[in-house]
């Protein structure tokens with residue numbers, strides 16, 4: 078459920094008509110709903126608690142929001158105030174999480190290519206856990222920790238070698254993907270780490286992909302993780318934590334409804350229930366996707382004599398790259414739909430390549446120049462993946478709470494954009 082509903086024929090976010098935001102901030106613009114972010118977080122939290130899935134010291138399981146999905150500080154703070162942690166993959170993301178008020182002990186540091194500098198930053202900040210993705214990275218973490226006179230608290234990321242379905246570009250759990258180590262390597266590395274003065278292994282982790290709409294591959298990966306925990310313990314090694322990653326899919330409107338957080342929690346309890354570990358999770362999309370929309374204005378309706386109709390928007394692939402990159406489907410809703418029979422449009426942006434196409438041959442209410450439209454489910458992997466391609470200004474972001482809204486990332490000026498480049502001294 079989300080908080081984008083028509084009121085008096087006009088699409089609104091909570092108590093704010095989206096048209097008001099489009100008029101005052103201009104388009105393109107991302108708009109996020111605080112109530113939806115909070116609701117998605119709470120639904121997951123309650124589902125985990127209802128199944129008895131606990132965290133450190135028997136408290137609540139850690140829900141470490143995957144900052145890569147939406148890294149706006151105001152979005153992070155909204156979740157932080159509810160108790161969320163952060164799953165981060167760069168020094169920049171750790172800094173964002175800290176700046177938003179997420180305590181270091183709720184921050185997990187993942188990613189296959191952490192640099193020595195980033196590891197040092199994470200260790201000094203005191204993050205809760207560094208998820209180790211390969212043997213050389215483990216050695217680097219040990220070295221950096223020792224040079225700082227500390228021990229790195231680590232979890233070993235396992236690649237369970239399962240196919241999770243979904244788009245190939247976002248599947249991560251097969252052995253031919255770059256992520257994590259095999260089960261046998263994990264056992265060897267865990268034992269090695271427990272004898273290393275620079276390392277403190279506390280658990281294991283996996284993340285098999287994103288937009289997963291079938292629980293079966295997750296359950297098979299988690300069952301394998303349970304086997305690993307039991308083997309490690311059998312060897313006398315302590316395994317206190319199990320981080321199950323993110324990946325639960327969301328409804329993008331044209332797809333069958335994915336499993337709910339309650340189904341997900343039940344599956345985990347059934348697969349792993351009796352394992353005595355502190356659980357953590359790294360959801361991104363399920364919290365943020367349906368909490369955000371991208372608003373755009375129709376610039377022109379370009380009709381070919383043979384009949385094809387292009388709705389050309391002021392938003393482009395640089396603002397929302399998911400359709401171009403993953404053939405992703407986003408529902409497109411006019412803020413105030415016109416009456417009349419639906420028409421068939423290719424909805425495109427102004428960028429100079431055919432890839433700048435949001436959808437082909439989509440049936441939509443009739444559109445005209447000046448109309449405002451919303452791309453739904455754009456709160457995750459939307460603004461974070463935007464760029465200045467074609468020297469277009471980075472897209473602004475707005476956060477709504479009830480009947481109030483605030484610009485939480487302003488649209489830069491052209492002066493700001495040009496000032497980021499520097500001239501070499503030979504000119």
Ligand code: LLP
Pocket residue numbers: 143145146164187188247249284286287288322323324325359360361362363399403457458
């Ligand atoms: N944990 C790790 C280690 C991850 O790599 C990811 C996502 C997550 C958690 C969060 O996954 P989620 O719950 O959001 O599915 N840009 C793509 C999605 C890339 C996901 C990358 N990893 C898209 O727009 O579909």
